[in-house]
Structure formats: C-alpha cells, structure tokens
Amino acid sequence: MRLDKKHIQHHNDEILNAHQRRFDFLSGEHGGLGKVVQKLIDFQVAIPSWALGTGGTRFGRFSGGGEPGTLEEKIDDVGLLHSLNASSAAISLHIPWDIPTNATAIKQLAASHGLVFDAMNSNTFQDQPGQKHSYKFGSMQHVDRDVRAQAVQHNIDVINYGIELGSKSLTVWLSDGSCFPGQLNFRKAFQNTLDCLKQVYNSLPGDWRMFVEYKAFEPNFYSMTVGDWGQSLLYSSKLGPKAYTLVDLGHHLPNANIEQIVSLLLMEDKLGGFHFNDSKYGDDDLTVGSIRPYQLFLIFNELIDGIEGQRKTTLDKGAFGWMIDASHNVKDPLEDLLQSVEAIMIAYAQALLIDRPALEIAQNNNDTASAQEILQTAFRTDVRPIVAEARLRADAAIDPIALFRSLNVRSKLVKERGAKTVATGL
Numbered sequence: 001m002r003l004d005k006k007h008i009q010h011h012n013d014e015i016l017n018a019h020q021r022r023f024d025f026l027s028g029e030h031g032g033l034g035k036v037v038q039k040l041i042d043f044q045v046a047i048p049s050w051a052l053g054t055g056g057t058r059f060g061r062f063s064g065g066g067e068p069g070t071l072e073e074k075i076d077d078v079g080l081l082h083s084l085n086a087s088s089a090a091i092s093l094h095i096p097w098d099i100p101t102n103a104t105a106i107k108q109l110a111a112s113h114g115l116v117f118d119a120m121n122s123n124t125f126q127d128q129p130g131q132k133h134s135y136k137f138g139s140m141q142h143v144d145r146d147v148r149a150q151a152v153q154h155n156i157d158v159i160n161y162g163i164e165l166g167s168k169s170l171t172v173w174l175s176d177g178s179c180f181p182g183q184l185n186f187r188k189a190f191q192n193t194l195d196c197l198k199q200v201y202n203s204l205p206g207d208w209r210m211f212v213e214y215k216a217f218e219p220n221f222y223s224m225t226v227g228d229w230g231q232s233l234l235y236s237s238k239l240g241p242k243a244y245t246l247v248d249l250g251h252h253l254p255n256a257n258i259e260q261i262v263s264l265l266l267m268e269d270k271l272g273g274f275h276f277n278d279s280k281y282g283d284d285d286l287t288v289g290s291i292r293p294y295q296l297f298l299i300f301n302e303l304i305d306g307i308e309g310q311r312k313t314t315l316d317k318g319a320f321g322w323m324i325d326a327s328h329n330v331k332d333p334l335e336d337l338l339q340s341v342e343a344i345m346i347a348y349a350q351a352l353l354i355d356r357p358a359l360e361i362a363q364n365n366n367d368t369a370s371a372q373e374i375l376q377t378a379f380r381t382d383v384r385p386i387v388a389e390a391r392l393r394a395d396a397a398i399d400p401i402a403l404f405r406s407l408n409v410r411s412k413l414v415k416e417r418g419a420k421t422v423a424t425g426l
C-alpha cells in the first residue's frame with residue numbers, strides 16, 4: 001500500500017503546534033540547529049529485505065500477518081517506511097531469497113518509492129533446494145575445493161544481480177567455523193577463505209566495494225573463521241582497497257568496546273559500514289537503541305570525529321553502508337524498523353551536539369570529569385524534536401508510529417496479503 005500525502009499533511013497539522021513549541025525551546029538552547037537538522041535529513045539508513053517479516057528463533061516463529069511474500073511487496077513496505085520517516089531510502093537484498101525475475105521492473109518499482117539498492121547479501125550459510133554441494137561444514141573454508149568453488153560462484157552471481165539493480169556493494173557474511181576443537185585446521189581454513197574471497201574480489205566491478213562481516217559465535221560455537229574485527233581486517237587488508245570491514249553491533253563478545261573498534265577502523269580507512277541492532281546477551285537482533293543507547297551515541301561520536309572531523313566529509317556521502325540488521329519476534333516489524341531508524345537518528349543528533357572543541361581541551365588537560373560531563377550533556381539532551389523537525393522538513397510524518405497506527409496499516413496489509421504470509425527465507 002502507498003501512503004497518501006494528505007494523510008501525512010493531516011497528521012502533521014494536528015500536532016504541529018506542540019512540536020513547534022518543543023523545537024523552538026531546543027533552538028533557543030542550542031545555536032546552529034539548522035545544520036543538525038540538514039544532516040539528519042541527508043542521513044539514510046537501508047532496510048534489509050529480511051527484516052520486514054516476523055523473525056523467529058530455533059524454538060518457533062509467531063507470524064504477525066500481512067508480511068510481504070514477494071520482492072515487490074518487500075519494496076512496497078520499505079517505500080511505506082520511507083514515506084513515513086524520509087530516512088529509509090534504500091533496500092538491501094538477500095540472494096537467493098530476493099532474486100529479481102525482471103530487474104528493470106524491480107528497479108522502476110523501487111524508484112517510484114524513491115528507493116535505491118544498497119549492499120547485496122550472499123548466502124552460503126544455508127543449503128538451497130537442488131544445490132549440488134552442502135555447506136554443512138562451511139563454504140569458503142571447506143576442505144573440498146568443489147564446495148569452495150560453488151560458494152565463490154554464488155557470490156559472483158550475487159554481484160551480477162546487484163549490477164542489474166544498480167547496487168554498488170557486496171556484503172559477505174560467512175557462518176564458517178567449527179563446533180569442536182580439532183575439527184578444523186585454523187590456518188588452512190583461513191587460507192581457503194582468503195583464496196575464495198580473492199576470487200570474489202577480482203570479480204567486483206571497478207566502482208564496487210566488498211564488506212567482510214565478522215561474527216564472534218553462532219552458528220559455530222568453538223571457532224568462527226571470520227570471528228572478530230581483527231580477522232576481518234586481516235582479510236580486507238589482504239584483499240585490497242575495495243574491501244572493508246563491516247561492523248554488526250550484535251556480533252561481538254559481551255562488553256566489547258565497539259566504539260573503539262569503529263575509531264580504529266576509520267583511522268585505517270577500513271570501515272565499510274554498519275549493521276545496526278541491539279543486544280543484551282549476544283546476537284539478539286533487538287531494536288536499535290532499546291538496550292544500550294549510550295553505546296550507540298558513543299559510536300556516533302567516533303563516527304563524527306573520524307569522518308567529519310578528520311576527513312572533512314560527512315556521514316551521508318554514500319561512502320559507508322548503513323543498514324539495520326535486526327529480527328522482530330514479538331513486535332510488528334514495520335513499527336520495530338521505525339523505532340530503529342528513530343534510535344539511530346537520535347544518537348546521531350545527540351552526537352552532533354557534542355561540544356568538540358571543549359572535549360579536546362578537556363582531553364588535553366587530562367580533565368576526565370569535564371570530558372564525561374561534555375559527552376553526557378549531549379547524550380542527556382532530548383533531541384526527539386530535532387529528529388521530528390528533520391522529518392517535517394522532508395515531508396514525512398512528525399510521529400511515524402502514531403500515523404502508522406492511526407491509519408491501521410497492519411490490518412490493511414493483512415487484508416491485502418493474508419494472515420499467513422512468510423517474508424524471510426529462513
């Protein structure tokens with residue numbers, strides 16, 4: 001379904017006065033909010049096709065109904081999100097779950113929603129029907145060269161689908177690893193994986209980038225062949241300048257200092273992008289900012305310091321892949337995604353309010369208390385009116401979830417698509 005512009009207009013008119021009062025108060029407190037608002041308008045976060053349906057665990061899955069059953073419907077859902085928040089102008093596809101049968105028509109449909117295609121994602125963590133070789137014991141690390149060749153060819157196929165759609169990057173996440181000591185020769189696994197990644201890298205078009213995503217554990221529970229940012233950085237460094245490390249917030253061991261990892265990857269010009277989510281225990285794939293909003297804020301602090309501070313460019317220039325990678329087991333996926341994008345925008349806005357010159361002085365004076373005060377003053381500012389103002393200026397909804405609910409979007413989708421549709425390939 002498509003949102004009628006007049007619904008947004010009506011919604012905004014109804015709450016405009018209350019919003020304006022809050023935004024005016026903040027404008028009085030902080031100078032230069034116009035620039036902050038513009039940065040928020042320019043910042044776009046991609047939505048992955050697989051986050052549009054209900055997720056599940058290995059114990060079960062409870063569908064909410066009305067899920068997009070086709071690639072066209074997935075694009076429609078991201079289009080809906082984008083018309084509500086004006087911050088979700090890209091969709092990230094997963095092959096083989098989203099193979100386009102008519103790339104031209106799919107591109108046109110996406111363009112009609114104002115969407116482009118973000119990173120393409122390959123899948124060598126599942127066996128597909130009719131597939132010749134099994135990935136049970138890994139893909140690119142596999143002891144059998146035929147399995148490795150199959151994994152390489154799949155990634156090349158994914159690149160070719162992406163070329164047709166106008167994508168410019170490939171994300172490779174490998175579930176490869178081992179569950180028990182002795183199962184795997186670590187060095188051979190690394191070498192095999194590197195050789196395969198090199199073949200994929202050599203198939204990248206000149207203007208493409210490749211993101212090597214790491215994960216500490218699961219589905220393998222003893223070793224992962226791309227297990228942490230050090231291993232990913234090793235691969236991406238050996239591959240070349242088009243290869244980067246991708247940070248998924250849920251893919252670290254507990255209490256890892258992700259903001260420090262981000263700052264070092266940026267310094268080395270090897271940060272490819274992000275998969276945003278949140279977690280309490282592991283790869284929980286919870287709504288961004290729902291558990292550790294301060295960590296998210298500290299990450300944006302490093303992003304701004306490393307990108308806008310050192311390199312004189314901004315976060316919105318398309319040099320990085322920003323994507324949500326979450327799973328929604330108990331919430332409406334579309335509401336969850338609206339909350340996730342909002343949380344990202346809030347963290348970004350708060351980080352933009354940090355008094356950077358004062359922070360640098362505090363650091364140079366070893367004034368630890370002041371440094372903390374400066375960060376937390378920004379973090380404790382309620383910036384939601386700034387984020388809402390960015391949406392208002394971009395012709396989107398001041399309160400996207402309220403509008404989503406008042407229009408009964410989900411029940412309309414259930415009516416349109418049925419209660420038993422399944423969106424993901426999992």
Ligand SMILES: [Mn+2]
Pocket residue numbers: 173213248275325
């Ligand atoms: Mn991810």
